[in-house]
Amino acid sequence: MGDLYVPLDHARGGVAAQIASGLRDAIRGGRLAPGCRLPATRDLAVDLGVSRGVVVEAYEQLVAEGFLVSRVGSGTQVAPAAARLPAPIPVRPFAPGGPPAAAGEVGGPDYEHRATSPDLSRFPRERWLASIRYALTTVPSDALDYGDPGGVPELREELAGYLRRVRAADVDPDNLVIVGGVALGLSLVLHVLARERADGLALAVEDPTSHRQVPLLRRAGARLMPVPVDDQGLDVAGLWERPARAVLVTPAHQYPTGVVLSPGRRAALVEWAQATGAFVLEDDYDAEFRFDRDPVGCLQGLAPDQVILSGSVSKALAPGLRLGWLVAPAGLAAAVRRARSELDLGSPVIEQYALAHFLRTGGYDKHLRQMRREYRRRRDALVGALAEHLPEIHVRGIQAGLHAYLDLPDGWDEVRVARLARECGMAAEPVAPMRFAPGRPALAVGFARLPAHRAEEAVLGIKVRMSGQNID
Ligand SMILES: Cc1ncc(COP(=O)(O)O)c(C=O)c1O
DSSP: OOOOOOOOOGGGSOHHHHHHHHHHHHHHTTSSOTTOBOOOHHHHHHHHTSOHHHHHHHHHHHHHHTSEEEETTTEEEEOTTGGGSOOOOOOOOOOOOOOOOOTTSSOOOOOSSOTTOOOGGGOOHHHHHHHHHHHHHHSOGGGGSSOOTTOOHHHHHHHHHHHHHHHOOOOOGGGEEEESSHHHHHHHHHHHHHHTOTTOEEEEEEESOOTTHHHHHHHTTEEEEEEEEETTEEOTHHHHTSOOSEEEEOOSSOTTTOOOOOHHHHHHHHHHHHHHTOEEEEEOTTTTOBSSSOOOOOGGGTOTTTEEEEEESTTTTOGGGOOEEEEOOHHHHHHHHHHHHHHTSOSOHHHHHHHHHHHHTTHHHHHHHHHHHHHHHHHHHHHHHHHHHOTTSEEESOSBSSEEEEEOOTTOOHHHHHHHHHHTTOEEEESGGGOSSOOOOEEEEEOTTSOHHHHHHHHHHHHHHHHHSOOO
């Protein structure tokens, strides 16, 4: 085919979405007729001055929507009935760049995709639709009223069973509260714990930590006390030196370093909590994704009176569902439920019934099994490509999760390397904004959205760009 005009505003961000939108318009307006062959992704990428991965993403989106068909050997074509497809709901592209952190604070700009974002093109739409349909056709009308702010009983029961089976948690459905993700769960529990103290709650946090959580923790009344993380996870001995009343940890897969809390440290953490009466807030954000062995059970199962477990479907399904859970000792769970009733009266009910059905019918387990295999392939491909083409970069942490932690050689500018990596289609974030104390340059890089066959090209893209500029 001849030239293809696709209007693009590089400064606006969301370039893949802009390309998809331009192609959709061309198909609807008849400029691209059914059966018409599209340029190879490589050629269109060159024409538009973008990386090939961005064009691949746009094509994949339109294949998923039914506008394009892609066959091995015959490239990508406009689908026969494409012009008659309904208009998709317009979605504004993510705008990169958020409010900067205040001087001297952990925080920083927001990027297009988080390093921990799952591959949202793999969201199990058909099976989720079946669960939503089931919920809508079976749930009695009264169940759509204001309900228990702690969540619908059917979902609490399903989740309690799931967490006992998969995370070795010690859960009674009465002590499980449905929340809008780990973020809201932590907010609520901290509000409750901080309410009793005039000067807020002294909360130990891992250093480095998830910088996006920091404003949330402070807003909920926490005074943060950073404690270093090393290759065994949180330095638990450091807790004894601080007057912390609670600690927030990611034991199964520390964010961002990717290390697992060692057995000795797990025992020491529980001992500290029991001796001091402090709470451990366990952020179990991506624990289902362990690739080299079965995941370690959650800490909450070891000390249910001391540990508050929080998790969500954000990594397994999609963050946009805003569905998660909190498991806490009975008194605290009741207080969190009350706090939720005073805040916004609970989570959307139909989605809760749908998730209960999805869990009960095995859809969740099946999706996790498929994605675990896929993410493992993607991680292996990225790690392999780095070892071959950029051996000076060291991958730290266990084989798990949706992101890898890359130690860069001393003197490298992590902000610039992250920008180059993003230009090559990787969700890469510099680690400096996640640190309280300075450390060596590093990146958190998401591999969940980088198909295995594109990993080498992406890594080579970084290498080529780096050789074109001085990055330290
Ligand atoms: C370490 C960590 N904890 C928690 C969350 C938030 O999860 P949720 O979507 O369940 O609020 C994220 C999200 O990126 C995360 O990276």
